[in-house]
Amino acid sequence: MTAMGTATVGILGAGKLGTVLARLAVDAGYRVLVASSAEPSRISLTLEVLAPGAEATTADAVARESDIVILALPLGRYRNLPPASLGGSVVVDAMNYWWEVDGVRDDLASPSSSTSELVASHLADARVVKAFNHMGYHDLDEGPRPSGMSGRRAIAIAGDDDAAVEATQRLVDSLGFDPVMIGGLSAGRRLEPGMPAFGANVGASELVALVDQATADASPAR
């Protein structure tokens, strides 16, 4: 980690969200490593075209070499993530329970905790933060603006580990969005599908208002 922020951003998932985040991170000057569930060679052309400059590699290499790792795979596959490799890493959970992809899963729709807490309990030693989940991938793609520019959009962040939250805050800012801290990892519930802030592509003050609209005991749509 340098004064300029995180040097290497790792992304697990090379789908719509993963490739958009990879492109934004390359544009922001990071070294970017991407892995999917397939062999690295299967995603190298995708990255060459959709996120030129990002490197295809394995999930283990992403975990080992990155200062910060973003999870951009379908939430339904979170148990495939390697807890041992990600131990100690700052892990940004950008995933959502999306039953149209994951199928109807009672374990993911559980109202007793946020889905990021499920991920955190699987990745026992990782420092999990929730961010980048509430904005649609095409809004992310179209939305980055330099710091201080009017009309800059905001990304909400929830996490328990102060240093990990700070690292995520710097990442969000350097990718072109205003970071908005909303509380601990359990507060990530307020960003999930079914909540007012889900889908939000708005500035910081409007995002805060949408997050506040969600009451602590409200449950997601499904």
Next chain:
Amino acid sequence: MTRVQFGIETFGDIPLGDDGALMTHAAAIRQVVDEAALADDIGIDAVALGEHHRHDFAISSPEMVLSAIASRTSRVSLGSAVTVLSSDDPVRVFQRFATLDAVSSGRAEVILGRGSFTESFPLFGFDMADYEVLFEEKIEIFSRLLTEKPVSWEGTTRPALHEADVYPKTESGSLTTWVGVGGSPQSVIRAARYGFRLMLAIIGGQPERFAPYVDLYRRASEQLGTTAHPVGMHSHGFIAATDEEAREAYYPGYKAMMDRIGGERGWPPMARSSYDAEITSGSLYVGSPDTVARKIAASISGLDVGRFDLVYTGGGAMPASQRMRAVELYGTEVIPRVRELLADGAPS
């Protein structure tokens, strides 16, 4: 440059009848047949019907409706948009489309895809968790069936095929096959790997965002040694005499549909400002013939696509007469105007 093709698409949304009440599913299906017959009359190139299994859409068996359309038309191509291959049987899909190809004298097209709905999975006894393997195996089987020679195959998602010869054979020996993709890079590469056509579903945001996907398809085709066909795109829209009339007529039904379907997926209600922004700079082609023509021409040039399909029934519960009028304006005014605009901007 090959001549750009223009199509219309619908999922069989239920319109309002003359009495202002929602039509029955049966009447909504007949309405689609009538609209397709008009499309054929006025020179629209393609009609494609989606497959859904829910109360707000009437079409669950696109090929049946397309077959009826075939008997009332002579030139328009007849496609599905999309056939949810993962929850279907590739052998049956081939048989149905080869049959449609027969009754329409070679006008059938199949667009395979994931679709944006998943009701077909529980309905036919499939598990969403198996989605990837279902699609991978079935697209492989389908591609072998397209050779129209006996096929042998073994896998996990259907019984094995041993030198299975499947009928009817088509007259051309090649059933036109597309893959509909909503933005998954792996799906784009898969379409290239099989040499299938690529239809991009662009249903939100700036269309230009999809230019890299067109590039990805072409470069993957080159690397894999397959043919890169002209790419297609499909987007929602609606046409009326003036911009204001189109926007106001389309909005209530579109908002109701977006809020209903979006709500099921956890999105908050759609704001009017988002609707207007999608029309101005996003992926909704709503307005007067001239406005819509300019927007379509810009997308066709910007993305270098060879086919544009307008999903014309996204306004949901709107009067059937307005829908019919939109098809008429699309065929008689929008498409000729787009062709003019493209010719003006074409390099000499």
